[in-house]
Amino acid sequence: MSKFRTTEISDPRFEANNLRHITVKSKNLQGRGDITVYIPSGAEHKDLPITILLHGVYGSHWIWSQKTGIHLKMQEWITKDEIAPMIIAMPSDGLWGDGSAYVPHTTQDFEKWITEDVINAVIELIPQASENSKICIAGLSMGGFGALRIGSKHNDLFSAVSGLSSITVLDEMKLFVEEKRSLYDQDNTENESVYDTILKNKENIPPFRFDCGVDDELIEGNRKLHQQLEKLNIKHIYKENPGKHEWVYWETHIKETLLFFNDVLNSKGIIV
Numbered sequence: 001m002s003k004f005r006t007t008e009i010s011d012p013r014f015e016a017n018n019l020r021h022i023t024v025k026s027k028n029l030q031g032r033g034d035i036t037v038y039i040p041s042g043a044e045h046k047d048l049p050i051t052i053l054l055h056g057v058y059g060s061h062w063i064w065s066q067k068t069g070i071h072l073k074m075q076e077w078i079t080k081d082e083i084a085p086m087i088i089a090m091p092s093d094g095l096w097g098d099g100s101a102y103v104p105h106t107t108q109d110f111e112k113w114i115t116e117d118v119i120n121a122v123i124e125l126i127p128q129a130s131e132n133s134k135i136c137i138a139g140l141s142m143g144g145f146g147a148l149r150i151g152s153k154h155n156d157l158f159s160a161v162s163g164l165s166s167i168t169v170l171d172e173m174k175l176f177v178e179e180k181r182s183l184y185d186q187d188n189t190e191n192e193s194v195y196d197t198i199l200k201n202k203e204n205i206p207p208f209r210f211d212c213g214v215d216d217e218l219i220e221g222n223r224k225l226h227q228q229l230e231k232l233n234i235k236h237i238y239k240e241n242p243g244k245h246e247w248v249y250w251e252t253h254i255k256e257t258l259l260f261f262n263d264v265l266n267s268k269g270i271i272v
Contacts, residue, residue, distance in 0.1 A: 021061075
């Protein structure tokens with residue numbers, strides 16, 4: 001029985017480049033939500049790992065594929081045996097304002113949209129996925145904030161976590177959106193800070209990494225987070241690279257995240 005009142009998935013006759021498109025009606029969104037899904041070639045695949053890839057402000061479900069060609073790159077990396085087959089699920093953030101920040105709002109819960117609906121939709125509608133699929137989460141900018149925070153908070157769901165050019169505190173949303181900061185206020189204040197979320201859940205954090213360009217306006221927040229984590233001896237990987245807050249950076253460095261996930265899953269005997 002479906003967990004959604006309505007679901008739609010693209011017709012394979014008209015799909016291209018291993019991409020499928022899903023729309024489901026979500027109670028958490030109080031409306032419909034979209035997910036673009038990359039599925040590796042090969043009908044024999046089953047129980048594949050799922051990587052949830054979150055977009056930043058202004059974006060939607062299509063943007064990772066159409067700004068970085070992630071689906072084409074994945075197929076190449078899999079063919080070359082650099083990365084084991086995995087599903088890439090690319091949801092919208094719920095399309096609130098310039099960006100929802102993937103946090104609970106008054107009438108919509110954009111966090112649960114990711115942790116409940118997106119996962120359930122992929123498992124329900126994509127035959128190569130199942131309840132046995134291991135799940136990783138990553139994102140850029142606002143999506144990095146979502147991935148690092150949600151991955152730390154819901155550590156029972158995720159095997160590994162990564163953020164690229166991440167917002168690290170909700171106050172940094174002001175750099176990008178026109179909506180009032182107060183509209184993002186949280187009853188649970190740890191939802192407003194990656195560090196506070198990690199601190200609250202530090203005993204059960206999945207393996208995680210984050211990186212940022214040295215000319216990115218978010219670099220100081222990333223450096224501060226790294227320093228805070230080091231002081232508490234919380235294991236993580238942090239890397240700085242040349243680059244700004246732009247798509248050429250994310251297209252270049254997303255492979256590092258996926259290789260990290262591949263290594264984590266391989267070390268756990270999940271993939272071979």
